[in-house]
Structure formats: C-alpha cells, structure tokens
Amino acid sequence: MKRIGMLTSGGDCQALNAAMRGVVKTLYNSKEQVEIYGFLNGYKGLIYSKFQMLTGKDFSGILTKGGTILGTSRTPFKTIQDPDENGLNKVEAMKQNYYKLQLDCLVILGGNGTHKTANLLSKEGLNVITLPKTIDNDLWGTDMTFGFQSAVDIATDAIDYIHTTAASHRRVFIVEVMGHKVGWLTLNAGMASGADIILIPEIPYDLDKVIDKIEERDQRGSGFTIIAVAEGAISKKDAKLSKKEYKKKLEKMPHPSVSYELAAAIQEKTGREVRVTVPGHMQRGGSPCPYDRVFASRLGAEAGKLILDNQYGFMVGYKNREMVRVPLEDVAGKLKSISPDASIVKEAKLLGISFGD
Ligand code: F6P
Numbered sequence: 001m002k003r004i005g006m007l008t009s010g011g012d013c014q015a016l017n018a019a020m021r022g023v024v025k026t027l028y029n030s031k032e033q034v035e036i037y038g039f040l041n042g043y044k045g046l047i048y049s050k051f052q053m054l055t056g057k058d059f060s061g062i063l064t065k066g067g068t069i070l071g072t073s074r075t076p077f078k079t080i081q082d083p084d085e086n087g088l089n090k091v092e093a094m095k096q097n098y099y100k101l102q103l104d105c106l107v108i109l110g111g112n113g114t115h116k117t118a119n120l121l122s123k124e125g126l127n128v129i130t131l132p133k134t135i136d137n138d139l140w141g142t143d144m145t146f147g148f149q150s151a152v153d154i155a156t157d158a159i160d161y162i163h164t165t166a167a168s169h170r171r172v173f174i175v176e177v178m179g180h181k182v183g184w185l186t187l188n189a190g191m192a193s194g195a196d197i198i199l200i201p202e203i204p205y206d207l208d209k210v211i212d213k214i215e216e217r218d219q220r221g222s223g224f225t226i227i228a229v230a231e232g233a234i235s236k237k238d239a240k241l242s243k244k245e246y247k248k249k250l251e252k253m254p255h256p257s258v259s260y261e262l263a264a265a266i267q268e269k270t271g272r273e274v275r276v277t278v279p280g281h282m283q284r285g286g287s288p289c290p291y292d293r294v295f296a297s298r299l300g301a302e303a304g305k306l307i308l309d310n311q312y313g314f315m316v317g318y319k320n321r322e323m324v325r326v327p328l329e330d331v332a333g334k335l336k337s338i339s340p341d342a343s344i345v346k347e348a349k350l351l352g353i354s355f356g357d
Contacts, residue, residue, distance in 0.1 A: 001033045002307065005051070005103045008068040009042035009075065009110040009117070013135045013147025014288035015296035016109055017062035017069055022300015023107055023131075023307075024059045030308050037101055042073040043080070043117060046094045046106075063293055066286045068109075077116040091124065098126050105307055109133045111145070112335065115315065119332035127312035129303050130328065131296075135284050137184035140334035141326035142317030146296040148184065150289040155189035155228075158279040163193065163226060170223035172214055172266055172274040176231055176259040178283050182337045183230040185283070187344065190228030190353070197225065197354045199258070201232040202338045203345070204239040205356025207265055213354040214270060231257050236357075298323065 004027065008016050027034045036054040039045030052058075062069060080090055098106065098121075105127035108118045111134035122128040132139045135151035155177045166173040175195075177186040183200020190198040197213050199205045214225045235258065238246055250256040263274040288296065295318070302316045302323045314325035338345065340357075349355070 001035065002027065002104045003035045003037065003102055004307065005037045005039060005046070005098065005101065005106045006054075006070065007039040007042055007045055007106070007108055008070050008072045008133070009108065009114040010072065010133070011074065011111070011135075011284060012067050012072050013133055013284050014066050014150035014286065015146040015292035016067070016072075016133060017065045018288055018293050019109055019131050019133070019146060019296035019300045020069070020107075021059045021062055022297040023304045024054075024056070024300075026301045026304025027307065028056060030304075032308060037103065038070045041071040043075040043090075043094065044073050045070070046097055047075075047084075047088070047090045048093070049097045049100075051101075063297070064287050066288065074113065075117065077113050077120075080117050080120070091120065094121060095124055095126065103127075105129060105312055107131070107303060107307070111136065111139060115139070115328065115332045119328040122313045122328050128328065129306050129312060130315040130331075131299050131303055132315060132317055135178060135185060136180045136182055138180060138182040138336050139315075139317075139331065140336045141315060141331045142319065142324075142336075144295065144318050146288070146292050146299060147284070149291040149295070150286070151178070151185055151283045152188045152192065153289050154283045154286070155185055155279060156192040158277065158282070159189060159193035159195060159226060159228060162277055166224040166226055169273065172225045172227065172263075172270075172272050174227045174229050174259050174263050174274065174276045176229050176257060176276065176278045178280070179230045179232060181232045181335060183233070184338060186228050186230035186233075187338060187348070191344075191348055191351075193226070193228070195226045195228040195353065197227040197356060198348065199227065199229045199233040199262075199356055200338060201230055201234055203340050203355045203357050204234050204236040206236050207262070207269070207356075209354065210262070210356040211266060211269055213356070214266065214272065227262075229257075229259050229262065231259075233258050
C-alpha cells in the first residue's frame with residue numbers, strides 16, 4: 001500500500017491536471033495498492049490539513065482541463081518559516097500532517113518558489129517528488145516546464161491578432177508578455193509571431209536602438225512595428241539602478257512594468273501612434289496544448305515510476321530530449337534564464353529581430 005499526498009502550488013498553468021493524472025494512472029496501473037490524498041490550495045492544504053481523498057474517478061476526463069482540480073495558492077517561501085497569525089509553525093504543521101496521514105510521499109507540482117519549500121520539506125525528512133510547472137520556463141534542471149508551450153501558443157495568437165490591426169493603422173504596438181524575470185515566453189512567442197523587436201530581461205535595451213529599428217522599418221515602407229516586451233524587461237538605464245531603487249521606481253508607476261513607460265517614450269520621441277496590449281493571465285488559462293498534454297503525462301508517468309521505486313528527493317525534468325531526475329537541492333533557488341549568447345538569440349538577430357541592445 002502506498003499513501004500519496006499531492007498538491008499544486010504557485011500560479012496555475014495548463015496541464016497541471018494532465019500531470020497529476022499521469023502520476024495517478026501510472027500508480028493505478030501497477031500492482032501497488034494506492035491511496036491518494038489531494039491537499040487543497042497549495043501548501044495551505046498541507047499546513048491546515050485541508051484535503052480530499054481522491055479516486056480514479058477524480059482523475060477521469062481531466063487530461064484536457066485547464067487550471068488545477070486541487071486549487072492553488074502562493075505561499076511565499078520567505079514567510080513559510082515564520083509562524084502564522086495564530087503562532088502556528090507552518091513547517092512543523094506540514095510535517096505533522098504528513099506523518100498523521102502516514103503518507104509515503106508527497107507529489108508537489110510547482111515552479112521556483114514551490115521548489116524552495118519542497119526542498120526544505122525533503123531536507124526535513126519527508127519523501128518528496130516534484131514536477132516542473134510554469135509558463136515562465138525558468139526552472140533550473142529542466143529544458144522545458146509544462147504550461148510553457150500552451151502559453152507560447154496563446155501569446156503568439158495575441159501578437160498575431162495585433163499584427164493585422166497594427167498594419168492597418170500603421171501603428172507601433174507593444175504586446176506585454178508574461179514570464180516573470182525571464183524572457184523565454186516572449187522570445188518564443190515573439191519569434192513565432194514575427195515580432196520586429198523583442199525585449200527581454202536578460203538583454204537590457206537602449207531606447208534609441210528601439211527607435212532606430214522603428215525608423216528603419218518606416219524607411220523600408222513597413223509603416224508599423226510590433227514590439228514583444230517581457231513583463232520583466234528593463235532598459236540599460238534602469239539596469240544601472242540598485243534593486244531597491246528600481247523596485248521603488250516600479251511602485252510609483254501606475255502599471256508596474258516597462259510597457260507603458262516605453263510606449264510614452266517612443267510616442268514622445270517619434271511622434272508615432274503607440275498602443276499597448278497586455279494579454280495577462282489569459283496566457284495561463286484554458287486547455288493545455290497537445291504538446292503539454294503529452295509532456296505533462298510523460299513527466300507524471302516518470303514521477304509514478306520513481307514512487308514505485310521508492311526514489312525520493314527529485315524533480316522529474318527533461319534534458320537533451322531525455323527524462324531525467326534532478327536532486328531537489330540542485331533546483332531550489334536557481335533561475336534558468338536566457339544567455340544573451342544563446343544560439344536562439346543569435347538566430348533571431350540573423351532574422352533581423354532587434355533586441356534593442
Ligand atoms: O509565474 C507565472 C506567472 O504567470 C508569471 O509569468 C507572472 O509574473 C506571475 O505568475 C503573475 O502572478 P499572479 O498570478 O500572482 O498575478
């Protein structure tokens with residue numbers, strides 16, 4: 001008999017359900033008897049013992065369903081070790097609930113913040129297996145996270161729609177793409193939709209270079225320009241500020257990202273009509289794309305296999321086209337960002353895309 005606790009934590013994304021279904025199907029298809037405890041709303045469910053016992057029926061028909069059947073929440077790692085408002089030690093509470101239910105392991109699906117807590121619980125002696133979830137694709141130890149490809153599809157669609165109206169009105173359009181502190185989503189959606197300028201946090205931009213590209217397109221008679229801007233993009237000027245100073249600057253802005261500031265600056269310097277579109281949380285919504293359904297199912301199956309083999313303390317990842325298991329301590333606290341020298345960046349530049357650098 002194996003008793004498995006499962007939870008989804010952090011921002012949701014497509015294919016969370018597909019991944020959980022993959023784990024559970026693999027376990028049910030083994031000779032092992034299995035009990036599944038689904039903790040509700042992320043780590044909160046484990047802290048406050050809010051769970052549901054799940055059976056095969058709960059996982060039926062969820063391969064294509066967006067969101068998470070367990071609910072999720074953000075529980076900041078920085079405060080997870082602080083007592084709650086009633087003085088409860090959250091880490092101890094999670095451990096106690098794990099032991100009270102006599103769990104054999106926890107399957108945790110999440111991104112960067114989630115992995116810090118998962119690693120902490122593993123170091124505290126709990127058996128933990130994690131799966132790499134995030135539209136940002138910024139998790140260390142895996143070439144790909146599930147949710148990413150679905151979000152690329154949606155952001156690409158958004159830029160495609162903007163393309164026709166931008167061309168008709170001969171405007172400059174900024175489409176702000178999610179991605180937190182990295183530019184994977186923007187770079188891929190930008191390339192897929194033929195953006196002319198792609199601004200990502202890893203390559204700080206120079207406003208004059210952005211304007212040069214807009215004017216170059218004007219001179220060629222294109223008349224419009226599409227700029228895909230990562231929400232975390234930063235100008236060369238701002239990159240010189242300390243983290244504290246930059247945070248203060250963002251806090252003072254009505255929309256805490258570079259998009260509107262950039263739009264105003266371009267408008268002022270060129271006299272062009274500039275518009276901003278922010279697809280926002282749409283990028284995390286809806287059904288997973290076929291790639292993510294397959295990918296998340298495969299990750300889930302590998303996680304199920306690790307559980308059957310009693311192998312714990314790992315994230316299941318994907319490296320060089322192989323499923324791999326990565327020690328949690330190698331994943332926690334590290335960000336996978338784009339190197340400015342990456343071949344995809346060089347290829348984008350060969351295609352004439354400007355990074356404003
Ligand atoms: O990490 C996923 C993500 O969608 C980021 O791209 C974005 O910065 C953030 O979550 C938004 O968070 P929230 O859902 O808390 O607004």
